[in-house]
Amino acid sequence: NAGVTQTPKFRVLKTGQSMTLLCAQDMNHEYMYWYRQDPGMGLRLIHYSVGEGTTAKGEVPDGYNVSRLKKQNFLLGLESAAPSQTSVYFCASSPRDRDGYGYTFGSGTRLTVV
């Protein structure tokens, strides 16, 4: 049981380049999330999805797009990377229940934009 898998784990981009981060979960969770973690800022929600084909903006959505074409996958795209997007990105998934026990995080992707 892999849980939540993020690819890639590390990436260096040049300013203006584009890339897609992939998040895959095998727990049949309805909800999925993308967070970014910056020093001294905690984890901030970028976008989330409550089901296949649906996405919504979080706290810091600018410069990112997402898609959830399949229930198990949640993609985070950067169309034109900027140095301000240098961060560690975490994906998480959760079942559709209020208890919060099933919240599962991936191991993170460290992205550097130069």
Added chain:
Amino acid sequence: AQTVTQSQPEMSVQEAETVTLSCTYDTSESDYYLFWYKQPPSRQMILVIRQEAYKQQNATENRFSVNFQKAAKSFSLKISDSQLGDAAMYFCAYRSARDSGYALNFGKGTSLLVTP
């Protein structure tokens, strides 16, 4: 939107001693959940403890316990008999019980150093 505040960027504790990490939050909701997550250098997010707002009894998990003060909107974490493996970043998080996506709302974190 709910805000979560951790006022201690860094804390230090000696091995075998007790340390308390502070967390306050702001919400107009009456039903919600609160969490403490541990993030060691491996970056993995590990759930330490969870509290349901409608329960008055404070949650405990082995050496970890919370002091939940709903009226004061305070949720502190107490680590007893601290161990070297407790050294990590600790995040307090809020989750609404209302189904609006159930996202976690995190504080900025407290870095805990454990000294021998």
